[in-house]
Amino acid sequence: MSNLQKTAVILLAIFILLPVMYFIIPLALPFLFLAGMLYLKANLPRIKGAIGERAVKKELE
Numbered sequence: 001m002s003n004l005q006k007t008a009v010i011l012l013a014i015f016i017l018l019p020v021m022y023f024i025i026p027l028a029l030p031f032l033f034l035a036g037m038l039y040l041k042a043n044l045p046r047i048k049g050a051i052g053e054r055a056v057k058k059e060l061e
Contacts, residue, residue: 001009040047
């Protein structure tokens, strides 16, 4: 693939992907935020336990 073809592909990707991302990202961010909150809510006891065990191990050493 020549440099001109590579440049054309990159420019085409930029002109196609940027507008798509401009409209999709604002719609997807609330769902990603909600998914992150649900993940933390479901795994918070395990996370807190791991942090506590690490603190105890550090203190015992």
